[in-house]
Amino acid sequence: MNVLAFDTCxxxxxxxxxxxxxxxxxxxxxxxxxxxxxxxxxxxxxxEETMRLAGVTFGNIDRLAVTVGPGTFTGTRIGxxxxxxxxxxxxxxxxxxxxxxxxxxxxxxxxxSLPQDADLAVAxxxxxxxxxxxxxGASALEPKSPPQLLVIEEAGRIGSGPLIVVGSAAEAxxxxxxSAGRRVTxxxxxxxxxxxxxxxxxxxxxxxxxxxxxxYLRPPDAKPQDGKSIARAQQ
Numbered sequence: 001m002n003v004l005a006f007d008t009c010x011x012x013x014x015x016x017x018x019x020x021x022x023x024x025x026x027x028x029x030x031x032x033x034x035x036x037x038x039x040x041x042x043x044x045x046x047x048e049e050t051m052r053l054a055g056v057t058f059g060n061i062d063r064l065a066v067t068v069g070p071g072t073f074t075g076t077r078i079g080x081x082x083x084x085x086x087x088x089x090x091x092x093x094x095x096x097x098x099x100x101x102x103x104x105x106x107x108x109x110x111x112x113s114l115p116q117d118a119d120l121a122v123a124x125x126x127x128x129x130x131x132x133x134x135x136x137g138a139s140a141l142e143p144k145s146p147p148q149l150l151v152i153e154e155a156g157r158i159g160s161g162p163l164i165v166v167g168s169a170a171e172a173x174x175x176x177x178x179s180a181g182r183r184v185t186x187x188x189x190x191x192x193x194x195x196x197x198x199x200x201x202x203x204x205x206x207x208x209x210x211x212x213x214x215x216y217l218r219p220p221d222a223k224p225q226d227g228k229s230i231a232r233a234q235q
Contacts, residue, residue, distance in 0.1 A: 001062045005199035008039040008079040009071025009099040017054035018199035028054035065202035068096040069215030070132040076214045093207035099193045105140035106197040107166045118162035123169035131169035149217035
């Protein structure tokens with residue numbers, strides 16, 4: 001089975017083509033670029049480049065995988081829309097995963113096994129004194145909580161035992177936990193979702209039976225204007 005995975009949720013764009021083999025999962029080609037804007041312009045060319053390096057076409061792809069959020073409003077929408085747009089004409093099955101679960105997968109591979117009885121929390125700075133948080137144990141495929149938008153102090157209380165926190169809000173969450181008398185370790189503050197981690201998860205995730213929809217934990221900052229027209233300036 002060949003998987004094409006991609007992510008555009010936060011300040012990066014990444015693509016990976018992976019293949020399942022008898023001896024395990026092989027990464028055929030991958031790319032990750034960090035930037036805050038430009039996901040829409042870069043994603044499709046990056047998919048084309050990565051597939052060319054992997055030596056595959058859409059006829060060889062058995063499954064598409066994409067992060068569905070949380071993330072920036074525009075970035076999340078771009079990735080989900082691309083997955084739906086590619087699946088419609090090709091009929092390729094699609095799987096979705098939370099961006100935080102993909103980060104947990106990458107963190108677990110980098111950190112190795114967790115200390116005994118410890119949990120892993122992924123915490124991404126959402127500004128306004130809040131963080132996008134999800135709690136995991138030893139597997140990113142079996143989260144212990146859904147993705148949540150929490151104030152930093154609440155995030156410091158997530159879980160009940162020893163905790164390792166990763167992501168851009170990790171240090172703030174650890175500091176909040178310490179002020180409440182809890183010991184929390186902050187690691188990997190620059191961690192972002194990586195399509196290579198998503199591709200490894202995709203072989204075990206169930207295919208979606210309905211079109212994927214973005215996962216937003218907060219409504220967009222831009223809102224439609226109230227009323228049907230712009231009020232005339234007074235003469």
